[in-house]
Amino acid sequence: MxxxxxxxxxxxxxxxxxxxxxxxxxxxxxxxxxxxxxxxxxxxxxxxxxxxxxxTPAPVCDAGIQAIRNGKTKYTHNAGILELREKIAAFVNKYGGQYQPEQILVSAGAKQSIFNALLAVCDPDDEVLVISPYWTSYPQQVKMARATPVFLQASERDHYKVTAEQLSKAITPKTKLLMFNSPSNPTGATYTKDELAAIADVVAQHDIYLLSDEIYMQLVYDGLEPVSMAMFPQIRSQLILVNGLSKSHAMTGWRVGYLAAELPIVKAAAKVQSHSTSNITSISQYAAVAAFELAExxxxxxxxxxxxxxxxxxxxxxxxxxxxxxxxxxxxxxxxxxxxxxxxxxxxxxxxxxxxxxxxxxxxxxxxxxxxxxxxxxxxxxxxxxxxxxxxxxxxxxxxxxxxxxx
Ligand SMILES: Cc1ncc(COP(=O)(O)O)c(C=O)c1O
Structure with missing residues (x-):
């Protein structure tokens, strides 16, 4: 039967x-x-x-097509081609980072970068603080990493931003990581440089990681300048920076995201990736190099x-x-x-x-x-x-x- x-x-x-x-x-x-x-x-x-x-801007598409024509269609380094990791490091360093290309892991979108990072640092008893309203995948990814999401509510009255004080109170000995996203999906809440500094100071006082999802970093209005958590040296060892080209460069389908962090974290995340997907599409990587060369x-x-x-x-x-x-x-x-x-x-x-x-x-x-x-x-x-x-x-x-x- x-x-x-x-x-x-x-x-x-x-x-x-x-x-x-x-x-x-x-x-x-x-x-x-x-x-x-x-x-x-x-x-x-x-x-x-x-x-x-x-x-997607034409020069980026052209670079992808050229990559196919030039036979750049084979496996690449698990973490991404060096040329691309150099571009990414230069970009992140422009906003205060101090990263070498080996501290960059290119993944299939920021979504995979976040997942790799969670798997790299979370254990089953760990709690991950998620500021709510949150991007829909955060709590599910935390659960998939066998950790527990704990929510920290940001209110409409406070323009959906949490204060340093709120954050301080929410951190417990079980907190392993704070999931942070500015500008935010879904609220569009955008922390100023001073507000980011206050959050960074709280993080620096605790033994926790800060996963800063900066995928919308370049899409800011009202005269605001793009700012990154990479600019705060006091959290350098705790910071896992995530960004990508999907939103800023209209490249959602190319699946190019990346993570920058201290070397042991990057190596751990790369290990996860090496056994799941390996490198992202070679063609997208060459297109991404061209994206970083686009005029502002x-x-x-x-x-x-x-x-x-x-x-x-x-x-x-x-x-x-x-x-x-x-x-x-x-x-x-x-x-x-x-x-x-x-x-x-x-x-x-x-x-x-x-x-x-x-x-x-x-x-x-x-x-x-x-x-x-x-x-x-x-x-x-x-x-x-x-x-x-x-x-x-x-x-x-x-x-x-x-x-x-x-x-
Ligand atoms: C806050 C946030 N993070 C990460 C992502 C993932 O972007 P991608 O995987 O396309 O790079 C998205 C996409 O909607 C998002 O809104």
Whole structure:
């Protein structure tokens, strides 16, 4: 008789307890829903996706094509080609780091860099402090590293930033690592240099690692300059710096991320990578070298466009009754609070959580957003303004009209 596969609670042919405790990515779930609705012929404006709508700059694409033509299509060094690691080290050092190319590990996106780092330093009894709202993958990755996520709440009133004092109180003897992300996905909260210094000082007083995810570092507005945790010598031995080209260079599909840290950490993370994926695609590495050679004006153009869109979307949302928001100063997300609409009804269904608001917006306004539950809060939705001004204008009009339908 053919053996049956049955998922839960089955000892032999079931899934591991471990994987059943991991939640599927909710942001990817939205993408799936949008694809399905579009297949049914519905027009949906997707403000859920976390990626720049710009094409990858032409010189970067050309470098990738050249790499193929030149036969650069074989395995490379596990940590990435030296030329790329040199570029990365130079970039990180421009912002205060003091890293050698051997202290850089190139991975398949910042996502893999974070995972490698967690596996490299966490043991099963360890706790990882995650500032909430958080990027959706942090707690799941912590669990996959067999450690425990512990949440530290940042409030809308404080523009979703935690203070040094809050952090001090949250650190316990079990804390192994602080997960830090500025500018933040999903809130766009961006710490100033002084605020970063205060956080760094607290970290320096404790025996913990600081994983600074700086993937949105170059996307800052209102005259802010990109700043990195690498500039604080007091935390050099504790810092695991993560960055990548996905967001700043519109290169999400190329999968280029990296980690910079003290040598033993990099070696440990490289060991993890060497047994799982090995080097990232050789072609992407050559494209990434070209990305680091791009003129600053190329990136500035994208930044200016994002800033205009942010201004437009935040103004429109603020003009809608019952919607509150903290002005995001980085990344390309707005995180408005819609809890004033809780208790209202749409087609007999009462809205009680961000999940309901997101469902309502996709059904009544044809606009896809990500519900805050994906990021640890159930009153907000994440709107990505990495979309054309034309689409953003239609989306805001449609949201405004839809909200008026609520009873
Ligand atoms: C905060 C944050 N970190 C890391 C990543 C991963 O980026 P990638 O793996 O494309 O480099 C993302 C992507 O959405 C993100 O928002």
């Amino acid at each position: 053919e053996k049956q596969f049955s998922g839960q609670n089955q000892k032999k042919l079931g899934l591991s307890q471990f994987v059943q405790a991991i939640e599927a990515s909710r942001t990817l779930a939205i993408t799936t829903k949008v694809t399905e609705l579009r297949r049914q012929g519905k027009t949906i404006i997707d403000l859920g996706a976390g990626e720049p709508d710009f094409p 004006t190329e990136l500035q153009k994208m930044r200016t466009t994002f800033a205009e869109r942010r201004d437009f979307v935040t103004q429109r949302l603020r003009s809608m009754p019952g919607v509150s928001l903290s002005l995001p100063q980085g990344a390309f997300y707005v995180y408005p609070n819609f809890s004033q609409y809780f208790g209202k009804k749409y087609q007999q269904k009462t809205l009680n959580a961000a999940l309901d608001i997101a469902d309502f917006l996709i059904d009544a306004a044809g606009v896809a957003v990500v519900p805050g539950e994906a990021f640890g809060s159930n009153e907000n939705i994440r709107i990505s303004y990495a979309n054309s001004m034309e689409n953003l204008a239609i989306a805001m009009d449609q949201i405004e009209v839809a909200l008026k339908k609520l009873q």
